[in-house]
Amino acid sequence: MQKNKSTLIFTILLLSLLAACSYSSVYDEFKSIDEGNWHYKDTLNFEVDIQDTAKMCNFNLVFRHDNDYHYSNFISFVRLEFPNGRARLDTVEIVLASRSGKWLGQGVGDIYSHERRYLSNMRFPMKGKYKFSILHAMRDELLEGVNDVGIAVRKSDQDQ
Numbered sequence: 001m002q003k004n005k006s007t008l009i010f011t012i013l014l015l016s017l018l019a020a021c022s023y024s025s026v027y028d029e030f031k032s033i034d035e036g037n038w039h040y041k042d043t044l045n046f047e048v049d050i051q052d053t054a055k056m057c058n059f060n061l062v063f064r065h066d067n068d069y070h071y072s073n074f075i076s077f078v079r080l081e082f083p084n085g086r087a088r089l090d091t092v093e094i095v096l097a098s099r100s101g102k103w104l105g106q107g108v109g110d111i112y113s114h115e116r117r118y119l120s121n122m123r124f125p126m127k128g129k130y131k132f133s134i135l136h137a138m139r140d141e142l143l144e145g146v147n148d149v150g151i152a153v154r155k156s157d158q159d160q
Contacts (some may be wrong), residue, residue, distance in 0.1 A: 004126055014079070014080075014142070022077070024154050024155045025152070025153070025154055025155075026050075026055075026057055026153040026154060026155060027048045027151065027152070027153040028122055028150065028151070028152045028153075029046050029150055029151055030062065030064075030148045030149065030150035031035060031044045031046075031128050031148065031149055031150065032147065032148050033139075033146045033147060033149065035146065036066065036144060036145055036146055036147060037142055037144055037146070038136055038142070038143040038146045038149075039141060039142050040135065040136055040138075040141050040142070040143075041135075042135070043133050043134065043135045044133070044134045044135070044150045045131065045132070045133050046131070046132040046133075046134075046150075047129055047130070047131050047132075048129065048130045048131075048151075048153065049128070049129050049130075050124045050128065050129075050130055050131070051125060051127050052124075053123060053124045053125065053126060053127055054123070055123070055155055055156075056057075056115050056121050056122065056123055056155070056156035056158050057121075057122055057123070057124070057153050057154060057155060057156055058119065058120050058121065058122075058153070058154045058155075058156050059080075059117070059118055059119035059120075059122065059151070059152075059153055060115045060117050060118070060152040060153070060154065061076065061078060061092050061094065061115070061116050061118055061134070061149075061150075061151065061152075062074060062113065062114070062116075062148070062149065062150040062151070062152055063076075063094050063096070063113070063114045063146075063148075063149055064111060064112065064113045064114075064146075064147040064148040064149070065096065065111075065112055065113050065145050065146050065147060066110045066112070066145045066147060067110045067145065067146030068144050069096070069143070069144065069145030069146060070097055070140075070144065070145065071095035071096070071138065072095070072101070072113075073093055073094060073095050073097075074093070074094045074096055074098055074135050074136070074138070075091065075092070075093045075094075075136070075137040075138055076091070076092050076093075076094075076134050076135065076137055076149075077089060077090070077092075077134070077135050077136075077137050078090045078091075078092050078118060078132065078133070078134050079131075079132070079133040079134075080130065080131070080132055081129060081130065081131040081132075081133070082125065082126065082128075083127070083128025083130065084126065084128075090118055090119075091137060092116060092118045093116075094114050094116040096112070096114055098118045098121050111147060115152060120156070121158045122156075123157045132151050134149055134151075
């Protein structure tokens with residue numbers, strides 16, 4: 001029960017922060033991980049409908065975990081499929097803890113959030129639906145302590 005309450009409080013705070021910063025946000029979506037256990041076969045899918053191809057954007061991966069997460073990093077495969085069917089596959093690592101074992105990122109209660117840029121200052125080359133697929137590339141089949149994973153597309157500072 002305490003874990004659910006912490007997650008709810010964290011979500012409310014995060015949504016408030018995103019609302020305050022929405023001027024730079026093009027797209028934000030998060031997928032909750034059932035019971036905090038992410039199986040390696042479970043692919044998270046996101047779809048972004050882009051009509052403005054003029055603005056430059058940064059693509060970020062967001063990872064939220066709790067104290068049950070056993071590693072100091074997170075590695076994932078991120079597949080981006082363009083409206084014309086072409087795709088690119090990236091491997092993205094997020095460092096979650098310092099060498100001393102202290103969690104990095106933003107923390108509320110026992111929930112920690114990390115946002116890692118993996119594509120910078122890019123323009124969407126065409127209008128249409130872009131599909132992001134994320135799966136974890138860790139050695140364990142089942143990752144424990146994962147709360148949410150998301151995609152955040154933000155306007156680039158280079159485009160202002």
